[in-house]
Amino acid sequence: MSPGWSIARRLFLAHAIFIVVLAAFVGTASFVDARDRGYTETADRMLAVATAIADNPLVLEASHAANPSDALQPYALDVAADADLDFITIMHPDRTRWTHPTASEIGQDYIGSIGPALSGEPFTEVSTGTLGPSVRAVVPVVDEQGTVRALVAVGVTTSNLSIALAARLPAVLGLAMGLLAAGSVATWLLGRYLRRVTLGWGPEQLAQMFVYLDSVLHSVREGLVLVDHRGELVLYNDQAARLLGIPPRSPDPAAAPVLPDLDLPASLAELLRSGRVARDEIHPTGSRVLVVSQQPALASAAGRGKPAAMGSVATIRDHTDLQALGSELQSMRTLSDALRAQTHEHSNRLHVLVSLMELGRISEAVEFATGDLELSRQLTDEMINAVDEPVIGALLMGKTAQAHELGISLTVAASGSLSESGLSVQDLVTVLGNLVDNALDAAASGEAPRSVDLVVRAMPDSVVIEVSDSGAGVPAEAESAVLRPGFSTKDPGSYGRGLGLALVRQTVARLGGILVIGRRDGAVFAVTLPARPHPPASPAANLTGAPHA
Template sequence: MPDADGASGEAGDVARAQGRSAASRVFLALIAAVVVLALLTAGLLLLESQRAARAEAERVTQAVAQTLAHSPDVVAGVAADEPTALLQPLAEDVMADARIDFVTIMDTSGIRITHRDVDEIGKHYIGTMPASATALTEEFAGTLGPSIRTIVPIEDDGELVGWVSAGVTIGSITASALPRILVAVAVAAALVVAGYIGAVLARRATRRVTGDLPAGAVRDTLASAESMRTLGDALRAQTHEHGNRMHTAVALIELGRSDEAVELLTESASQSQVLVDQVAARTQGDPTVGALLLGKAAQARERGIAWSADIHPDAPRSLLPPIDAVAVVGNLIDNALDAAATGPEPRWVRLSMTPAAHQALVLVVSDSGDGVPPDLRERIFERGFSTKQADVAGRGVGLALARAVIEDIGGTLDLDEGSPTTFRAVLPSGRPE
């Protein structure tokens, strides 16, 4: 016999063959989500830092240019015989104090009187010259490279006497945004670290429940539990119903009313035989589902709900294994029985199995319940959501599990429009593409 270590190794090999464990998938999904969130956050912070730096540069250049344009010293200096000698020192002081990259003062034709590079003095201004005496802020590539600059007219008693331009290069703007960039990177790193810790804790919590089982195996385990539950409920109801009928028949016989006892037992057998004949007539039927339907019919009668089943003899057998088939059919019927039990009279549940195109099985379950509100039509398929009492075990799992199982084999499960409430499942019987 293999030892415990060998069995454990074989189980691990099986798990690896089936794919990553559910805990690992949860971990990877959370890590991916955190990384995406961190990147988006960092990107937004970087964009905001660039926008804020550019906005600050525009405000500074506008303020400096406006101040110089209205300065009496600048107005007088432009009209002086040696304007450069008077205004170049002033421009250099302003550049140093305001921490901007250039201050260029020009005459009315755009010839530079001052410039950061003295070799450029006397040359024509590189940038947009407004057609009228108005201020203009723009991004333009000049002798110092791309920059944010503001040009403002210099006026003396309403007459244009020159221009002043103040600017900050894009390189300076980027450098000023560096502290904000570091903050963005730090925030993103903190998000990743916090997300990693959360993902590790989530993986541990998931592993306590699922071990190293793959996600598909966890789903199969849940389907098996649902199958056992619904089969158990059906068999209990059937046993309870037959027990009541047998006790009643025995009491009638003891009272000497044997004819009534025989009639009671015959009626009971006849009701079950109709469904047995329908199930047996299917050429490709699933006996497990047939047994489930017999139990659910008894469960419906026990709850005072009229039950009818229409099973076409040519209805094919779906790709679902017996455990999944019982989970799907049982959950749809249980959902219908619960809805009908709390709905208006007469209370009924109807089931049909018919063949469809492309070798598909169409399973339809209808009930007389109050229906599903329009805003909840899709939410009822969400795991954990239920319109029933929150203290009932298993609520919010059945329909979500049924749809997941059906979609795994390429089928569909939907809620029909209108009344009565009708769930329609299309189950392929051939291999999906």
């Protein structure tokens, strides 16, 4: 077979050869069986006719006559014609023929075996005589004393028997051809099915593609998951197992896990189960931020026909670190916006100072500049004294400026030392930044007066962060949904919404903390994170910041 042949073509050829050989074998066996049964049936009939002739008293009486042929020859010819026999030979025990279809053979010796008949035992045989090969039966004619007085040989030539067997040949050939036709149809249907499921590829191509696919699965740094239409994970690589927190792939296909048995986030499980098209969807898990893209796996036999969906292929990328950097970048943007706002305010104040000085009101200009400087210093000192972690202090200063622009009163109350809690700055920025951003959005959409209160308490064994706002609050029926990725009560933004609180929940769960949603005037989000004390690198201030409006 050619190496380029598909599995379907190879199987079709092998199956076709098998069917032809089987049909020939069955046809030959049927013909041989029919031939053997034809010989047996003919021999039984010859024996019955010979026995009937031997039992006829005419034959025993004629055997005592001086010329038995006178009485037996006409009788033998009549019986042979009536029974459709080729010959009836009645002979003396010494083989001398008394009857024969050919008159010149009368008186000649019989050609064939007579030994068993001389002993009184009828028998049948296939032998060659004056008429050619024949199936014959030889029966003794005995008197009352048991003496063999004559022998009767009855037979038909094999040429006549072959003609009779040839009448059965159409049935035998019909059986063989029917078997061949049925087998050919079954082979064609099987080949068509295999051509469809193997896409017309040969075993060498399939083996090569399997090796390539297995190499790709182990070499790519992204997670790769293949899901069929029944929700079973047909194939996934080691990176996908690590990102999804599922057992490594087993070499046994029967051990492939199914989606309902895996501990996956509801949104990610729904995406994989649906098979829908997805592009760079964000799905937070317990400890990671995953970006998932998914496309249906389409196939058509040899590239022909309408493509049929066989499942879906999903690629998974780990954006946990990137998301952390994004949170820090967002904090920097907040600070940048605050600096821009302060620059705008500073420009206005400079214009006031210049105008006062141009008007000659030097004392009023000095008083205005001194008051503005004192207010800025007071704000900075309050933020620095409230939180001993510089990055968090900078974040809160930016949020304060942002709140001022939105017309919201942001109050910060802090106690304890965050730097001694052992918690990473990135995690604190994620929790504080997203909670405050969410509170500012909620307060901005509410009625005046608008306010956000932030309380940070760093204790020896834990850090408690509580953020409350004057917004509409979170409905009781939405408390569980509000932490789901993609859930938001606001209109979609340029990059989508509903991820901030999901990231907070993920960070809290990863750190072994507790997140509680409550209600006061508006929503209250309380986070408790277990502390991870470590020897401080430098003395830490333990100051309590005064509230700032």
